[in-house]
Amino acid sequence: MKLLAKTVTVLNSAAILRSLAALIALGATHGAFALDPVTIYQRSSPAVAVIEAPNGKSFNRGSGFILSSKGFILTNQHIVGNNRQVRIKLADGSVYQGTVVSRNPNVDLAMIQIQPQKPLPSLRIQAVPPQIGQKVYAIGNPSSKATGMLDRSLSDGIVSRIDESGLIQFTASVTFGSSGGPLLNEDGYVVGIVRSGAPGTNFNFAVPVGAVNLLPGRRSTAGVQVQQINHYITVGLLQFRQNNFQKALQVFSAGIQQYPSDPTLYSNRGITRRFLRDHQGALKDFTRSIQLRPSSMAYFNQAVLYESDLKQPQQAIKDYSEAIRINQKWGSPITLGDAFYRRGRLQSQQGNKKAAIADFKQAAKVYSQFANRDRYRAAMDQITLITTQP
Known part of the structure; x- marks a missing residue:
């Protein structure tokens, strides 16, 4: 254990972006408190949300995860599209109208804010890049015509490649609906945001969590x-x-x-x-x-x-x-x-x-x-x- 990941409390969208930048600066090496898959799922899945965004006569459906107990949720830009308002369903069944408060199409990330009635379960993030071969877990809401949406499904795999931009290729199974969900290391920290996947293949990719720094906030x-x-x-x-x-x-x-x-x-x-x-x-x-x-x-x-x-x-x-x-x-x-x-x-x-x-x-x-x-x-x-x- 050489570096530290530190959780923060945030009060508004500008504050969360500044606080996340400080959080990401600290990072942590993996393996400090390696958890078993059951514990990782029990601790992490309550913070994974279903996101629905209007897209013409239909909806884009995907995943996201709660970064702050105050109600900030991170997901992919391609899920929310150009919408200002989206529908959020949490693990406890509660449904909220979410407001997209920050987005960056270049890294395919967006931040959504909801107004919860009580503090929400949230995930901690770690910007230290994972190592190739390291165990990782993906939690999301995959769906198909045959099965419908399978809320908060867990899959596991390894990191198979990291390119020069930091994009993470991994083998955990993901499919349509999984985008926007967290990619977790063995300590239960988010190291990436699932972006795309090809079912039945190892061509699955996640945006490195450090890219959160590229979300526009207050430009001071x-x-x-x-x-x-x-x-x-x-x-x-x-x-x-x-x-x-x-x-x-x-x-x-x-x-x-x-x-x-x-x-x-x-x-x-x-x-x-x-x-x-x-x-x-x-x-x-x-x-x-x-x-x-x-x-x-x-x-x-x-x-x-x-x-x-x-x-x-x-x-x-x-x-x-x-x-x-x-x-x-x-x-x-x-x-x-x-x-x-x-x-x-x-x-x-x-x-x-x-x-x-x-x-x-x-x-x-x-x-x-x-x-x-x-x-x-x-x-x-x-x-x-x-x-x-x-």
């Missing part, structure tokens, strides 16, 4: 800067995930040269430098990121550096403690389990058995909440090992 100077920063981050992360670390370093460095006060650029460059074994350079970047905006992930990555590379366990314990404190305050649990586990391991090595057991119990609790059986068992095994030692 700050908004343009956010979009440019996220361009550096998205391109850098794509190079990083393809193990092109030197190219990733060049991209992040170029971004920092233009935007020297952005903490996420420093954090991502620090991660890249660590993979290149430039430990002092990585430490400088993590430290600068923390100076600009103290975050759980910056402290976590700095702690890993101190623990694994610089061999300074006491400083690592301090940084894991800061990561835990901020995580609990911000309610971002993605790194919380590993922070407790790693701190517990260091506490055990330092002979602090009581503190170590407390940390492993907290780690087990977090892993249990995320249905990560392997990590949960590892934490419980550590407790058993400590308590049985003389």
Whole structure:
């Protein structure tokens, strides 16, 4: 686990676009809390919607998914067409009139807003490009003349190709009606928006979720800067995930040269430098990121550096403690389990058995909440090992 995906609360269409840009900037590597397919479906399907848009005497029917509990839904532009108003049916059977608040035909994405009576289930997104061969899941509303619409159907497959623009080719089965639905990784994060599919073939494609940054919002100077920063981050992360670390370093460095006060650029460059074994350079970047905006992930990555590379366990314990404190305050649990586990391991090595057991119990609790059986068992095994030692 090297990067962080962070959920946000939004209040209006301009705000969601700006917030999504910040969310996408952070990203996350896959496999941090790999879930089983049953858990992925149970958690994700309630946020998948049916979308109907007028098209002459008939309707375009497709899928979409909720990005915010306030009622923002992401889908394909080709589903909503030129309509301003569309019909939205949620998983609980409720029906809303949705307003298309932003669209970009060039990337085939559109944002819809509804006015729900209560907070809605929503999905979290991750802009770190998936790897070729990585497991993915698609949830959508496929339909045919024989079967009609099959609401919220799950299919699985792998990523088979990613082109230079980031377009994701995958093998999970999709068909008419699936467009606009989420493509999820093993952690349950959205990595793409299903765009098209050829039934019975592997020629299925999804728009990378980072393309959400290209939806037009409020065209302020700050908004343009956010979009440019996220361009550096998205391109850098794509190079990083393809193990092109030197190219990733060049991209992040170029971004920092233009935007020297952005903490996420420093954090991502620090991660890249660590993979290149430039430990002092990585430490400088993590430290600068923390100076600009103290975050759980910056402290976590700095702690890993101190623990694994610089061999300074006491400083690592301090940084894991800061990561835990901020995580609990911000309610971002993605790194919380590993922070407790790693701190517990260091506490055990330092002979602090009581503190170590407390940390492993907290780690087990977090892993249990995320249905990560392997990590949960590892934490419980550590407790058993400590308590049985003389």
